[in-house]
Amino acid sequence: xxxxxxxxxxxxxxxxxxxxxxxxxxxxxxxxxxxxxxxxxxxxxxxxxxxxxxxxxxxxxxxxxxxxxxxxxxxxxxxxxxxxxxxxxxxxxxxxxxxxxxxxxxxxxxxxxxxxxxxxxxxxxxxxxxxxxxxxxxxxxxxxxxxxxxxxxxxxxxxxxxxxxxxxxxxxxxxxxxxxxxxxxxxxxxxxxxxxxxxxxxxxxxxxxxxxxxxxxxxxxxxxxxxxxxxxxxxxxxxxxxxxxxxxxxxxxxxxxxxxxxxxxxxxxxxxxxxxxxxxxxxxxxxxxxxxxxxxxxxxxxxxxxxxxxxxxxxxxxxxxxxxxxxxxxxxxxxxxxx
Ligand code: KG4
Ligand code: ZN
Numbered sequence: 001x002x003x004x005x006x007x008x009x010x011x012x013x014x015x016x017x018x019x020x021x022x023x024x025x026x027x028x029x030x031x032x033x034x035x036x037x038x039x040x041x042x043x044x045x046x047x048x049x050x051x052x053x054x055x056x057x058x059x060x061x062x063x064x065x066x067x068x069x070x071x072x073x074x075x076x077x078x079x080x081x082x083x084x085x086x087x088x089x090x091x092x093x094x095x096x097x098x099x100x101x102x103x104x105x106x107x108x109x110x111x112x113x114x115x116x117x118x119x120x121x122x123x124x125x126x127x128x129x130x131x132x133x134x135x136x137x138x139x140x141x142x143x144x145x146x147x148x149x150x151x152x153x154x155x156x157x158x159x160x161x162x163x164x165x166x167x168x169x170x171x172x173x174x175x176x177x178x179x180x181x182x183x184x185x186x187x188x189x190x191x192x193x194x195x196x197x198x199x200x201x202x203x204x205x206x207x208x209x210x211x212x213x214x215x216x217x218x219x220x221x222x223x224x225x226x227x228x229x230x231x232x233x234x235x236x237x238x239x240x241x242x243x244x245x246x247x248x249x250x251x252x253x254x255x256x257x258x259x260x261x262x263x264x265x266x267x268x269x270x271x272x273x274x275x276x277x278x279x280x281x282x283x284x285x286x287x288x289x290x291x292x293x294x295x296x297x298x299x300x301x302x303x304x305x306x307x308x309x310x311x312x313x314x315x316x317x318x319x320x321x322x323x324x325x326x327x328x329x330x331x332x333x334x335x336x337x338x339x
Contacts, residue, residue, distance in 0.1 A: 044085075118293040
């Protein structure tokens, strides 16, 4: 089954052709990072305009790279929530028109389900159940994935997302946008114990995350430090360590509670070297397999959207005709709202 995936929820216009949910025939990503860098973050209106310009060439190239004609596609998949509403609208409108003109069904995909499905691209033999840590620029949560189309939330952030914590410190340090890769690079070779931070805990015993206190502590401490390269390296390493410690702490507590047989990670922050090394080492020690998607599938892409759509398409849980046209782009995740 050949699925064309389309992703436009934030600052990447992406399209990909994926066979049977696991084999990537093509993946094209047009990144807007250079455009948003001057502003230190994504400017929604500029993002939407750029998606309008890029969507057609990106989709056309994805098909050409895969070496297939549109009529060979079995279904179209598109991210419909959550994200920047103007950005989402471009992908959703394009996908609806494309699917209808081609006479193919449309599978609406939630962005975070796409991130989770990135694991199937890198590990074709991975099957639920597993526990997944989702760490991106806008979301941080732990989900128990019980089936390809079923998961429930175990923990979530009460304030900032992990990616946001990286981005905000990087911004304060003038390291540029996006901050995660910049801090990851700057921290290399630094002493992760040079500047200890306190780990947040909730009195109700939940495994929820919190990163805003860490960010405040870091910004206050920054003012008291000398401005030299070694200090910067140690400070970034320590800050990164504090984020990784909290993520790992919650993951293993959740694994214990859920008796999860395996762990996977997803989202842009899953590309972080320290996080990957830490979870792999912990998993080895505890005898629990840890699946790490290749870094190229961690950050936003459309192959993960097609991969997430596949189990729904196989069960023909898709939209056609008038119901296809009724699909709306949503800024918020409908599932998160229900909780
Ligand atoms: O999943 P993603 O591409 O977009 C969202 O859905 O948000 O995640 C982007 C986030 C940004 O906050 C970025 O700083 C972070 O992922 N990120 C990283 C790394 N690469 C990307 N954070 C830490 N280390 C990295 N290597
Ligand atoms: Zn994302």
